[in-house]
Amino acid sequence: MWDYTDKVKELYKNPKNVGKIENADVVAEVGSIACGDALKLYLKVDDNDVITDAKFETFGCGSAIASSSALTEMIKGKTVDEAEKITNRDIADYLGGLPEEKMHCSVMGKEALNLAIAELRGEVEVQGYNDHDGEIICKCFGVEDTLIRKTIRENNLKTVEDVTNYTKAGGGCGSCIHKIEDILGEEREFAVVFREKEQEQAKSLTNIKRMQLVEETIADIIRPQLQKDGGDIELLDIDGKRVFVALRGSCSNCVLSDVTLRNLVQDRLREFVEEEIVVVEGK
Amino acid sequence: MQRYIYLDNNATTMPAPEVVDAMLPFMTGRYGNPSSMHAFGGLVGKDIENARANVARFIGADHEYEIVFTSGGTESDNMAIMGVLSYFRDKRHVITSRVEHPAVLSLCKKLERDGYRVTYVPVDREGSLDVDFLKSAVDDDTAVVSVMYANNETGVIFPVEEIGAFLKTRGVPFHVDAVQAAGKIPVDVNKINCDLLSLSAHKFHGPKGVGSLYVRRGTRIRPVSYGGHQERGRRPGTENVPGIIGMGTAADLALKHLPDYDTTVRAMRDRLEQGLLSGHKNAVLNGNRERRVPNTTNIGFEFIEGEAILLYLDEKGVAASSGSACSSGSLEPSHVLRAMGVPFTSAHGSIRFSLSRFVSGNDIDYVLSVMPEIVNRLLEISPYWDSAKQEPLPINL
Numbered sequence: 001m002w003d004y005t006d007k008v009k010e011l012y013k014n015p016k017n018v019g020k021i022e023n024a025d026v027v028a029e030v031g032s033i034a035c036g037d038a039l040k041l042y043l044k045v046d047d048n049d050v051i052t053d054a055k056f057e058t059f060g061c062g063s064a065i066a067s068s069s070a071l072t073e074m075i076k077g078k079t080v081d082e083a084e085k086i087t088n089r090d091i092a093d094y095l096g097g098l099p100e101e102k103m104h105c106s107v108m109g110k111e112a113l114n115l116a117i118a119e120l121r122g123e124v125e126v127q128g129y130n131d132h133d134g135e136i137i138c139k140c141f142g143v144e145d146t147l148i149r150k151t152i153r154e155n156n157l158k159t160v161e162d163v164t165n166y167t168k169a170g171g172g173c174g175s176c177i178h179k180i181e182d183i184l185g186e187e188r189e190f191a192v193v194f195r196e197k198e199q200e201q202a203k204s205l206t207n208i209k210r211m212q213l214v215e216e217t218i219a220d221i222i223r224p225q226l227q228k229d230g231g232d233i234e235l236l237d238i239d240g241k242r243v244f245v246a247l248r249g250s251c252s253n254c255v256l257s258d259v260t261l262r263n264l265v266q267d268r269l270r271e272f273v274e275e276e277i278v279v280v281e282g283k
Numbered sequence: 284m285q286r287y288i289y290l291d292n293n294a295t296t297m298p299a300p301e302v303v304d305a306m307l308p309f310m311t312g313r314y315g316n317p318s319s320m321h322a323f324g325g326l327v328g329k330d331i332e333n334a335r336a337n338v339a340r341f342i343g344a345d346h347e348y349e350i351v352f353t354s355g356g357t358e359s360d361n362m363a364i365m366g367v368l369s370y371f372r373d374k375r376h377v378i379t380s381r382v383e384h385p386a387v388l389s390l391c392k393k394l395e396r397d398g399y400r401v402t403y404v405p406v407d408r409e410g411s412l413d414v415d416f417l418k419s420a421v422d423d424d425t426a427v428v429s430v431m432y433a434n435n436e437t438g439v440i441f442p443v444e445e446i447g448a449f450l451k452t453r454g455v456p457f458h459v460d461a462v463q464a465a466g467k468i469p470v471d472v473n474k475i476n477c478d479l480l481s482l483s484a485h486k487f488h489g490p491k492g493v494g495s496l497y498v499r500r501g502t503r504i505r506p507v508s509y510g511g512h513q514e515r516g517r518r519p520g521t522e523n524v525p526g527i528i529g530m531g532t533a534a535d536l537a538l539k540h541l542p543d544y545d546t547t548v549r550a551m552r553d554r555l556e557q558g559l560l561s562g563h564k565n566a567v568l569n570g571n572r573e574r575r576v577p578n579t580t581n582i583g584f585e586f587i588e589g590e591a592i593l594l595y596l597d598e599k600g601v602a603a604s605s606g607s608a609c610s611s612g613s614l615e616p617s618h619v620l621r622a623m624g625v626p627f628t629s630a631h632g633s634i635r636f637s638l639s640r641f642v643s644g645n646d647i648d649y650v651l652s653v654m655p656e657i658v659n660r661l662l663e664i665s666p667y668w669d670s671a672k673q674e675p676l677p678i679n680l
Contacts, residue, residue: 012594018664033667033678034627036588036607036616040666057666059631061590061607065664140615172615 004062005096011066016073017055024055028116031108035141035168037064041071041112045120049080056112063095063102070094071109084117086110087154088166103166107151137179140172145183152187160184191220195272205274211238213273218245222268226251226260233265236282243269244282257281288646291602292486293435293463293579293637298529299488305532306490309525317522318513327524334531338495341534342461342480343471346500351514352527355494356462356483357386360429362496362518363458363479364390366504367427368399374426380404380412380441381622387429387460388618400424409571410439410623418449427456432464432475436606436619436635437570438579440468447476456502462486462494466537467544467576478502484526488639489533493526543640549577551647552638556580558651563658564673567629569620578638581606583620583629586668586675587661592634595657601650606633628667628678 004012021042031038037060044053054072058065070091075083088110092098098106134144151157151166160180164171170180195216205213218235226233231251237244245265247257254260266279289297315324317331332347339347353359364377364387379391381403391401402420405413412430421428428450433440443459450457458479461470466487472480480497484490498504498517510519560566565585584592589607596603606617607630615621616630625633636650662668669676 012591013598015664029666033586033631036627036631038666057664059586059665059667060588062594064588065591 002063002099002102004066004099007070007094007096008063008066008098011069011095012062015065015069017069017076018057019055020057021053021055026116026119028112028119030111030115031059032142033059036060037105037108039064039068039108039112041068041116043075043116043120045080051075051078051080051083060105060108061102063098063105064108066095067091067098067105067109068112071113075113080117080120083113086113088151089155100162100165103155104168107147107166111147137183138167138169138172138176141168143167143169145179148180148183149187152184153190158184188220192272199272207240210241210273214238214243214269214277217269217272218265221272222265225264231260241274241276242278242280244280246282286600288601288642288649290636290638290642290646290650291604292639292642293438293635294604295485295491296488296639297641298485298490299533299536301536302489302529302532306525306529309528314524317524318511330531331522331524331527334527334534337531337534338482341465341470341538342482342497343473344497345473348515349472349497349500351496351498351517352522352530353494353496353518354492354523355485356384356460356481359481359483359494359496360384360386360458360460361390362507363481363504364394364427364429365507367456367458367479367502368394369505369507370503371426374424376400376402376422376424376426378402378404378417378420378425378428380406380417380430382406382410382434382436382619383429383431384435384460384462387431404430406439406622408624410434410437410569410619411571411574412441414442414445417446421450421453421455425453425455427458429458429460432459432461432470433467433576433579434570434619435463436617437581437623438463438575438637439570440464440574440576443475443477451476464576466533466541467548467578469541472497472499479504484530484533487533487537490526490529493523493530495530540640544577548638548640548642551642551644552578552580552636554644555636555638555647555650556582558647559654562651562655565629565632565658565662565668565675569623569625569629569633579635580637581633581635583625584632584634584658584661585629586665587632587658589632589634591661592632592657595661596653599653599657601653604635604637606635607631 021044024042025045026043029040040057042055043051046052054076056068056072058068074086074094088106091106091109134146137143137145137148148163148167148169155166157163160170160177163169163180170177218233223233230249232248234246234248236246251257261279261281269277313327315327317324317328319325335347335350338350377391377394377399379387395401404417430441430446432443447457457477459475459477460481462481462483464470465482478499483494506517513519513522559582567583569581569583589605593605606620620630620633663670667676667678
């Protein structure tokens with residue numbers, strides 16, 4: 001039994017905007033009956049680029065119907081540019097949340113919206129995020145890497161399981177799991193480069209920004225590395241540019257813990273946060 | 284709580300009132316341990332033996348000691364297969380079907396990881412087992428064959444008697460998962476010629492958390508867990524006394540009520556099935572119409588999705604279940620429907636109704652009266668159906 005919110009229940013019981021628009025400006029169809037869910041989105045757009053009407057037809061479960069209904073409600077009255085900014089997370093939030101395994105329903109909504117907008121603008125395909133555009137990763141559900149990457153970034157996904165919950169990729173025969181693993185790795189690297197750029201843009205850090213960066217660097221870069229060796233790290237305090245940490249797990253009684261602190265923790269923090277960071281070991 | 288019309292009896296059943304009455308004293312005054320020397324506990328042992336005799340009679344076992352009480356169908360299935368394998372350590376081949384319950388399939392996947400060879404016997408489009416395939420798969424390395432009596436999703440009955448007779452000539456131990464057959468059709472271990480047979484009490488109006496494994500006299504099997512002397516050392520641990528008593532009473536009642544299943548329950552099931560198939564252009568039957576347990580029907584509603592049907596049915600107070608991907612949390616439709624080659628157009632929209640002797644004709648009328656509204660509403664929402672013309676639209680797969 002799924003733990004659906006009242007909003008989800010309300011919208012699958014009485015979905016709004018069901019049906020076709022006879023002379024729609026664009027019709028976008030995503031998903032397929034083989035995959036188990038599909039959405040056909042109809043939009044009417046006026047001369048000022050405002051979406052004056054939106055309707056849908058959906059093949060799918062309760063949360064797919066509710067997500068489709070939510071999407072049409074959210075985009076009606078918005079300009080195409082405004083609607084484009086809506087993410088799958090926004091659709092899920094509108095519904096008061098979706099079970100993790102059902103997040104792909106919100107992604108389907110976002111996909112249909114993207115496709116509709118691309119067609120409106122006369123673009124043949126949905127814009128990918130980088131040059132290797134549209135390689136099919138998951139053959140069972142026909143999921144392309146562009147969608148996987150976009151979803152990883154927008155939802156900060158970390159594991160293959162997350163990716164399956166959000167995009168369905170890897171949920172069939174499972175033979176693409178290693179490819180998803182690779183994409184996750186590439187996206188992690190991308191996130192690091194992206195963060196470096198951000199730092200260059202803001203050379204001097206405010207206290208809050210510094211704390212945020214320290215926390216993120218520990219969580220995303222340092223901790224995963226320590227955990228590979230059965231260790232862990234706890235952030236105790238941040239005082240100016242001094243960062244107090246304690247090593248945990250197998251690191252805590254490792255004879256090399258000093259080296260780890262200097263070479264891994266401090267160096268990484270200097271690399272990603274600020275050159276002047278000093279790491280102090282606490283207990 | 285809202286009153287439910289409960290048509291999900293292959294998932295679990297209502298404990299019969301007589302079962303609850305029989306169990307209650309053992310959860311209040313008569314809490315003694317049957318292994319104790321004092322009469323307060325020791326006399327409970329007599330009630331357990333009574334229950335054992337009931338279960339033995341229920342499945343036509345020759346000896347009461349051939350019944351081992353367990354925690355349910357999953358444990359019984361595991362104990363049967365693992366028990367035989369740990370006795371015959373040099374035999375490394377297991378045969379089962381592609382449509383078994385996860386209790387058997389997941390174990391077989393683990394055995395494969397451990398280096399065993401497992402043959403999964405296919406089924407045809409109607410869910411019937413390819414018996415010739417099974418027979419030809421048996422070789423000198425085969426340690427055990429494990430096949431279900433009736434399938435939980437379609438209700439299709441497998442020819443276990445034919446398989447049992449064949450395996451007897453080959454001297455290969457035969458385990459039958461009879462969890463979905465017991466209480467719906469007669470189960471007789473001597474007609475089947477099986478060595479091991481699993482039951483689960485809560486599938487025939489007994490309590491949850493108790494089941495049994497029939498172990499034919501002389502069957503070579505080692506225990507899976509070790510401990511005390513209970514169940515002759517085959518399944519150690521202090522007995523689940525209330526559960527066992529409940530199972531004994533349920534077995535007795537099930538035997539008495541078997542004729543109801545062949546008559547009234549079957550008639551209700553057929554009426555429901557006919558009503559749905561003739562009332563909906565997009566409804567198709569999954570499973571062999573003839574060789575089926577009398578309480579189950581599995582209907583695929585094309586172009587709409589099963590979880591959505593269940594949610595709408597739930598609103599109307601009707602409990603059923605679905606082989607759709609979404610309802611299970613996995614992303615693909617049920618392994619049973621896939622093994623049968625049911626097309627995607629209906630696999631995602633398959634609904635299983637499973638009846639019991641506690642279902643009434645009025646319940647069936649009610650379900651038949653609410654289904655059109657539900658199905659038509661979902662067809663209206665579906666991009667694959669033209670509601671005005673009452674026909675499917677072209678599909679790009």
